[in-house]
Amino acid sequence: MTKQQNTGVKKNARKIKAHANNKESITSLNALVHGNARTRLSLVISGFGNIMYGQIIKGLLFLGFQFSVLFIFISFGMEYVSKINTLGTETMRSEYNDALDIFVNVPGDNSLKILLYSIFAVAILVVGITLQLASVKSSYATQLDVKRGKQPNSFAADLRSMLDKNLHTTLLTPPFLGVAAFTLLPIIFMILLAFTNFDRDHQPPGNLFTWVGLQNFIDVLNFGGTKGNTFFGVLGWTLVWAVFATFLNYLFGMVVALMINKKDIRLKGLWRTCFVIAIAVPGFVTLLFMRQMLSEMGTVNVILQSWGFEPVNFLRNTMNARLTVIVVNLWIGIPYTMLITSGILMNIPKDLYEASKIDGAGPLRQFRSITLPYMLAVTTPYLITQFIGNLNNFNAIFFLTQGGPPVTDYYNAGKTDLLITWLYRLTVSFGDYNIASVIGIVTFVICASISLITFNILASAKKEETFS
Amino acid sequence: MKTRNIITNTLVYFVLAVLSVIWLLPIAYLVMTSFRGESGAWLDGYVIPKEWTFGNYTKLFTDTTLFNYPRWMLNTVVVAICSCVISTFFVLFTAYSFSRLRFRMRRPLMNVVLVLGMFPGFMSVIAIYHLIKLIGLEQSLIALILIYSGGAALTYYIMKGFFDTIPRELDEAAYLDGYTKWQIFIKITLPLSRPVITYTVLTTFIAPFVDFIIASVIMKDNYNNFTIALGLFRMLERENVFRWYTAFCAGAVLISIPIAALFLIMQKNYVEGITGGSVKG
């Protein structure tokens, strides 16, 4: 069954490829090369072809969009795009107001706005060009239909196809607009900031910032300097943290789940509830509360002292603080892993265990040779997501240690700082947006490559297409 | 054999009991602190409060001129409901398209979305703030809803995994019956996806309750539009902590109750949602 489908899919793919070389296929290139005058004119006047073919509503919609895009770009975007090469030249100045006998400020350029709004204007232009090409292609498609002697699609038919043949467009457009606006544009903005000198000495509204090329990358990635030293130190700990936080959580969560699910353990619901309650308290509350409990004079130390022990410096000593964040993170993370793994554990075929029991395998061996491989196979995507999540686990560090203890040989960072918390401090407390952007880009590259590689290996291993 | 079993079971019970204590103790202490009469974060060398009061809870609802807990709760619930509805649809749409529909650019798009999801979220929050400001929505709840749900598509992976496991034959049969792709989505796939929808609803509903960074950058000094996380965090700021610490604990207990209830009711679906798909695969 699956094999047949597979070949079917392959055949399909070949068909599509063959189609691409055909001038019947509807691509922008074909439309411009083989299109008639109506189609080609659509490149200048959006919707022209559609209107001429009688698809009035569609054509007018295209035209309307062309106008709005041009209007926005010219009325709003041009002003900013024209200053993009310098990011502004005029600083704030003051003018004398005779009537009130006072100097009043006249605002100058704002580099941040120039950069951001230029990106926005260019994005709108890109949308405009895409729509323009869509209009050309639409006209070409109609042209071909007419040539074949078919009636041009009515507007109603177009709408119907949105729910069937072109369902993917309908479904993907709203989420992708969201992603474009709230993820893609901001990312482009932050990446560009890495090439500017927008730091603590170039703060608005009185100062402008400008392009500095690769200087920030040189500063941050330079081993010898304080910033470089801090960067590699923090990066090292970030990786160590992510590995421990992810795998310890996973392992212990699974052990807890195994215990709860053990055949003749009673009150399973009760045990599970104990852990689920811990999930209910929002993470930041738990972390802030733990921070108080673990502080030098906190509850835990009070108890330790009353039992005659020395107080422990949980949060301000490098080694202790690192252990503490990992352990507290276990407290928060284990219930989730427990919930998820216990669901899977119940699905492991029982006969596997019985067979191995006959072979004389003890529980430990069973765990190693049956449970763990099975779990890993099923939960790898979850594990990767967790790993990436932990690389960027802002809350766990920020609310518990705030990155501390700070040290004198780091650039505004502490020994439990992750790249992400360091970045946060640099922007919010110091305004070093350029350095922060470099850190953000590096974090991004690390996370993206890890996930791209692993997910694609996984996807091919799982032969996703067999399901389809 | 039997005695060994009894020994291991006893051991397991013992470990479970110890673990339960470890997990419940901080929460018990949180609840205890929320009923504490002495103010401040710090007790002078003792653990059990000497005075007990219900006042921390009433304070949250009566002393609202600056710390408007009921208002913040309402804000958060509104934002959570709206953003969880929008997000769930976005994730459904994206996951379904990637799993069930075949179109040009599918693989590249999937990878692009995956990679975009890796960018540290609040890195971009400053840019988002200015974009939001551009359309005149800064310091508003609508802005929060847009931001929380805007990037939802990036988390399509788990739901796609689930959809991948729903047999394709079902779709094909429906297709032969003359269903459009939309009808297949609505009438065939959705009813089979309750667990993963529950999972998505649950996670997106909780997000506004625990996010601090985005809310703080968007809301700045607009106290009336604070969410609960932001408000609770403010109670612990240096100038407020002495008078508001116990109220903070009370506020935390109050928001935990509904979340706990949700989780306890939906835990079965939650687990199946995240794992169900892969298990069958």
Add this chain to the structure above:
Amino acid sequence: MKKLLTLILASAMILSVAGCTQNDSGSETNAGSGTGGGNVEVTLRVWASQEDQGLTRELADKFIAANSDKKITIELGVVGEPDAYATYSEDPEAAADVFFFPNDQLRSFVTAGGLYEVTRNKDEIVSRNIESSIEAATFDGKLYGYPMTADNGYFLYYDKSVLSEEDVKSLDRIIEVSEAAGKRVFMNLDDNAWYLASFFLGAGCTLVIGEDGRQICNFNNADGLAAAKAIQAFTSSSAYINGDDSVLKGGIGGTISAGVSGTWNAQDISDVLGENYAATKLPTFTMDGRQVQMGSFGGYKLVGINSLITDADKLVTAMDFADFLTNEESQVERFKQRAMGPSNINAAADSAVQENIALAALAMQAPFATSQNDINNNTFWGPAGAFGTAMVNGDTTDLQTLLDNMVNQIQE
């Protein structure tokens, strides 16, 4: 092709943006044309800390009543003085028109171009406030802030039932007596360079701003090393207790016999200590075998005007309001309601102010206090705080190395 939905959504977005940008440009064009008098309508946004909301509202209403020829609306936002610059820099346009800030943020504000120079009624403002407060509000010879309080410093609170007036003169004696009584001495040195610096400043080390705006710091010279040794001796004594304000407030009268803090805790501490409430200047500490008076930072709270105001009427009203908030009457009111020490000469001379225990202690410390204007906020606090953490942790790294690291980073 049939990407209609794409089109519909995109157009909706585009049109809404177009609409908003139009509104934006509309509101920006009516700037600047101040007419004075007549039917002037002004809305001012003002930031004040949580505890100051009530008083500020009261004063704002008084100001509105006194200027009934204009139609003034004053909106309050909650941003405390310590966060003023950080919040301001996130988005100056969204910041308040009038805000309060401690004078150590003056340099950041002025270099970022965030403040209006004080021009209206300047002579009177200068003459009615104590000289040091005007100095603290002046940068490069220009006045940028309206002095509001003169109490942003710290001193020693102590429990009279444990320590005598004689005991609190030296740190050694305080520790000795406290240890004997099983009590502890509070000073927040961990990640908090504000208090930490008192040892270095007392030892004669200095903080200067160089010509390029960089911090020049000599905390790593011989005196600095001696000060660091004194800090180490203090933090390693069994009586030392570190923590934030809540530790001090929770412990004073109980396990804590004395603690270093400022006027903002005066009310809570005097409530707890009652009869035994006392405060004085910081003690002396032992350095190279001799007794040295601890220094401190002395600060002022100022009122500033957002430089982004472009409407002349609004600017005049904002300046008048800042003036009003800091005049004698308002400062007296601020002392009565919030026990904040006035910078106004007449208000400070009031007998009630003179008798206030905390303010008296602050006044005793004043001769040994250093102005915070000479601190580069961007580079000083982080490294110095990190050094404090090392001291509290009992870090065994060579002191001179720690000091050198700290100074290198401060001067970076």
